[in-house]
Amino acid sequence: MAQPAFEEVVEDFEFLEDWEDRYRMVIEMGKDMAPMPDALKVPATKVEGCASQVWLHMTPEQGVFHFQGDSDALIVKGLIALLHRLYDGLPVAEVGVVDARSELGRLGLNDHLSAQRSNGLRAMIERIREQAAE
């Protein structure tokens, strides 16, 4: 079991039959995400290796992992929202334990995870794990 926020999405997805509705929901989740202040969109938070622009700002507070993110691509932003539900609020020590690939696979979104995909999901997950390990 992942975090409750992510399990909610898994439950919602169970009712969605086609990929269009799944994408619609991912896009909506991206739009609903708390906006990331422009001041945080700096080279240090930019995730390279993505075709679109992606920023992730991570702030562990008292052992709890928090992050904000944004992208100029709506689908990617939705993927960030999914990662947010997967990671945000976890004890920092547990971040590295999450198997993001199989969790996202539960949503039928694994096609975003192949190495050749340029959406940068892998790069984002890597950045999250690196930051949590620091």
Added chain:
Amino acid sequence: MYDVQEIRKDFPILAREVNGKPLVYLDNGASAQKPRAVIDAVTRGYAEEYANVHRGLHYLSNLATEKYEGVREIIARFLGAPDPEEIVYTTGTTMGINLVAYGWAMEHLKAGDEILLSVMEHHANIVPWHFLRERMGVVLKWVDVDETGALDPQKVIDAIGPKTKLLAITQMSNVLGTVVDVKTICHAAREKGVPVLVDGSQAAVHMPVNVAEIGCDFYAITGHKLYGPSASGAIWIAKNRMAEMRPFMGGGDMIREVSKDEVTYNDPPMKFEAGTPGIVQQIGLGVALDYMMGVGMDRIAAHEASLRDYAQSRLTGLNWLQVQGHAPGKGAIFSFTMDGAGHAHDISTILDKKGVAVRAGHHCAGPLMDHLGVTATCRASFAMYNTVEEVDALVDALELAHDLFG
């Protein structure tokens, strides 16, 4: 009449599905699919007729050499070049332009000399000239397109100054589809004694080309966009320019004799073809060009013009879609952005799910993207085997994308 369904049967990949949907391949500007004749020629080249060229005196080497060398005549015919010896084999347009940069321009230009480019050039026709800017202090001058994406030939001609030593201009924009009147430009440039390199990478697949009529000095093409194998290609170089060039890559095949103290070169065009070439690729390119000429370049151009008109009318009907470039007589290439979609990749991702393959990104045309004020666009580019039904499939997929993002 042009039976596009019959032509489609010649391209095996068009029968496949992608993401559970029939493939709608609209990424021809990036690379075109291959007809069965080309695939068979490549297979046969390896299975039955393979050996290195120009070397052995054995049966297979002679056979491969004959087939490989025979392609020069086909390319010359395809480009309207008077003499097959003016055809230099390359791995594509990029190599052809680099050959001119190193082999000709580096010999004849000095610091402060100018190279004139249009703002629509592909990076392959920009970066080699930046090399010369970095290494020799050559100056790059740019000519803008107008608000429709058209390039006024007079504007290019007027920009030719006393220091202009070379024009490097595309015949068709890979982003906007704009067709450039290179003939008018070349004739004016010739009067002023300035050589012109025409980047024919996009144009040659869509229209009849005749270099003698155009009056250019260099005309570069790439095989993979011409329904031929990847890493095949050629550049046509006028005899007088070829005589002014030094070889830029050294190695086997391009030499006559090599000793410890000196080297003498082979005659052109082989002087510019170092190393074992893409033998089978080049043979495949010959078959691809024969295939196109067999259908008829005029007929291909007419078919694509009707696709362009239909696509233009359908896409213009989508008021949330911004199509970049409306130059009169443009080719069937459409770059666009969409209201509501954050990024070109958003659009291409949804299109891909519907089986529609387009390109999203900067299209290797940084200066043009800056000029248009966008970071990326989606691009649908059509070919001889595309249909009006595929235009409809594109529009349906775009409507879905707009619905999802809107």
